Amino acid sequence: MAKWKRGRFLVRCWHGWEKEAWRDPVKGKADVHYPSFDTVVNWLNFLGISSGIFLDDVGWEEVISEGKSLEQEVVKKTLARVDDVDLKEVLGEVAGYLGEEDVLRISDLIFVFGSKSLSRIQKAVELYKGGLAPKIFITGGHPFYEQGEPEAQVFRGYAVERGVPEKDIIVEPESITVADNVRRSLNLFDKMGMKYLKMILVTAWFAQRRSWAFMMKYISEDQVLYRVNSPVKPGGEYTPDR
Incomplete structure (x- = not known):
């Protein structure tokens, strides 16, 4: 049953991706990855959850299928320690990284x-x-x-x-x-x-x-x-x- 649900979820995602527009990255940027996973890896390590999905060489199918169960585990363990001062510091680093802002300038x-x-x-x-x-x-x-x-x-x-x-x-x-x-x-x-x-x-x-x-x-x-x-x-x- 779990495999069937995972397969159905992947098919659903694929049908969504088929509808997306395509554009080639700027020359020289195709293999450049701008995000850093350091803060989320630190978060997972703090909770005692494997961070292999962010560190190992895995395919997109595994990322998508395993991501849902990982999400549920992270939410459950985070809420269980919501009053932990150290966890709040870890989450602050995650939020700070994800939501980094810039000094605004007049733009086009x-x-x-x-x-x-x-x-x-x-x-x-x-x-x-x-x-x-x-x-x-x-x-x-x-x-x-x-x-x-x-x-x-x-x-x-x-x-x-x-x-x-x-x-x-x-x-x-x-x-x-x-x-x-x-x-x-x-x-x-x-x-x-x-x-x-x-x-x-x-x-x-x-x-x-x-x-x-x-x-x-x-x-x-x-x-x-x-x-x-x-x-x-x-x-x-x-x-x-x-």
């Missing part, structure tokens, strides 16, 4: 990753009104296993209601994963002839490192990214700003 574009919370577009509108960039680009459909209005369109409506001119908003409403967000959006930039050197990335802290790492694979050395985190609202529903 605010790049917003979609989600089920309005926090990200709220932050983007704040930056836009603060004069940090003249355009807001919103990317996001919804996960391949969900239906409904694309996240990018919901965000666009929010921004317009808050006074951002429609001419200053560009949307990409079809992407289904972070990797797809990046590749599909950059492909659209090329199609539209959009030029940019500096871009502000807006997403939640827990997705910031992943989003930045994907983007770094596809931009040239003379292009600059500035990371800024939006607040996180538990529940992820489309809630109005408070």
Whole structure:
């Protein structure tokens, strides 16, 4: 039964990946890996959980299939020691790494990753009104296993209601994963002839490192990214700003 469920899960993932856009990494970056697993390995070691999935040479099938059970074990053991001062320090290092931000500079574009919370577009509108960039680009459909209005369109409506001119908003409403967000959006930039050197990335802290790492694979050395985190609202529903 476990093998059957794992196989079904892998097939489901594959059907999702088939829908993603493709783009070749910038020359010289195909084999460059921007994330570091040091903090998560430290976390797993602290909990007494094997970190081999991050250190050994394993295929993507194993990463995907074993990742779900690993996730459950990490959550269970972390919650069991939630009051441990040493664990809090370890988790602080993980959060600090994943959510690292940059000192903002005036840029050409605010790049917003979609989600089920309005926090990200709220932050983007704040930056836009603060004069940090003249355009807001919103990317996001919804996960391949969900239906409904694309996240990018919901965000666009929010921004317009808050006074951002429609001419200053560009949307990409079809992407289904972070990797797809990046590749599909950059492909659209090329199609539209959009030029940019500096871009502000807006997403939640827990997705910031992943989003930045994907983007770094596809931009040239003379292009600059500035990371800024939006607040996180538990529940992820489309809630109005408070």
